[in-house]
Amino acid sequence: MATQITAGTSELRDITKMERIGAHSHVRGLGLDDRLEPRDNSQGMVGQGKARKAAGMILRMVQDGRIAGRAILFAGPPSTGKTAIALGMAQTLGQDVPFTMIAASEVFSLSMSKTEALTQAIRRSIGVRIREETEIIEGEVVEIQIDRSLTGATKTGKLTIKTTDMETIYDLGTKMIDALSKEKVLAGDVIVIDKTSGKISKLGRSFTRSRDYDAMGADTKFVQCPEGEIQKRKEVVHTVSLHEIDVINSRTQGFLALFAGDTGEIKPELREQINTKVAEWREEGKAEIIPGVLFIDEVHMLDIECFSFLNRALENELSPLVIMASNRGMSRIRGTNVRSPHGLPVDLLDRVLIVSTRPYSEEEIQQIIQIRCEEEDVTLTSDALNVLTSMASSTTLRYALNLISCAQMISRKRKAEQVGVEDLRRAYTYFMDEKRSVQWLKEQQGSLVFEEISVSTTAEKGGAADTMET
Incomplete structure (x- = not known):
């Protein structure tokens, strides 16, 4: 099915x-x-x-x-x-x-x-741009009547809305009354109601109410009263990925898996059905594939x-x-x-x-360092910039960029406004780069635990084992 x-x-x-x-x-x-x-x-x-x-x-x-x-x-x-x-x-x-x-x-x-x-x-x-037609109600609010029961549990009401050509009265349920109160809709507001989702958007105040001497803020927006019919059809375009459609239609995970992130395995049969449906939408002109x-x-x-x-x-x-x-x-x-x-x-x-891609030149490295200093809000002296550029050329660019924030911490300790050469040199002594780390390992001469055994030693041990088996 x-x-x-x-x-x-x-x-x-x-x-x-x-x-x-x-x-x-x-x-x-x-x-x-x-x-x-x-x-x-x-x-x-x-x-x-x-x-x-x-x-x-x-x-x-x-x-x-x-x-x-x-x-x-x-x-x-x-x-x-x-x-x-x-x-x-x-x-x-x-x-x-x-x-x-x-x-x-x-x-x-x-x-x-x-x-x-x-x-x-x-x-x-892979994105799918979907075009949908939805019905909306657009007009100027003439009057809102809300009747509450004695206990306040149930609410009923009527919404009178008009355009320049016609005027209509709608019956309101509890959800619509709550939505209107949440948006603080008053008489004289121009609103749009999406009939599919029930979402209410307030466009502004009608120009006919601009002479009212109510307390209005300076940012109050005035719009014209809509023309034509109150109910209209509007084309809505939204883009989703194929994976989002997969997750939403997955019975085991469903819609909330998009927020949880743990989608798990999705059945290939479901993906085939979705691909078929998307192909139908493309033929009907409802959807467009965005690779x-x-x-x-x-x-x-x-x-x-x-x-x-x-x-x-x-x-x-x-x-x-x-x-x-x-x-x-x-x-x-x-x-x-x-x-x-x-x-x-x-x-x-x-x-x-x-x-x-090729390695950067010294001039390009200096420009990159300046950009990173602006990004991290660090000020280098001209001498420090030259020293850091030479550090990046002799070590690696990533190592030099990592030293920027470290040197800033050292300069703050001595209450300096700019990072100087001595701050960089002190950070250079605190943190080793790859070449100095390899040199330090050689100087340790096997004092570290679980070092790799040389090939000659392995061969000797293998020969001894063969002799014992014999």
């Missing part, structure tokens, strides 16, 4: 995000002009001109709806801005085009299989089973644009003994367009 497919509204996404300073919170876009040419320093992006231009070209095709079921690979050394470019793409796309960002290690979960986790990520990245973007960071952490699933998923009719990032060179594919470029199988590499 066919299941009735329902879709939620876009109100699910209207959740206030908490503002905080993160590793890429300074990125606000790709920093491209109208001709997709990269600016030197714009929207938090510095350098990587070719990679940013390639990302801009991909985004233009995504926005035109001409690219889906393709795969892009950002390959480059660590700290070259691969994740920053992906976040810039997400900022440029906006909220209407779905953008899903996952790390490859998220796929390996105890609550669901690897293929189910990938399927949910793919379906989160979004799925970004998989550290993609070399996936195993051979996930790669084979991605090969098949990319050829599906409902598939998003898959963007991957890897910092590996020739490395072993997980689940096999085969070595391959970037840790990806050759058949998947044949399907992807590869965009390379």
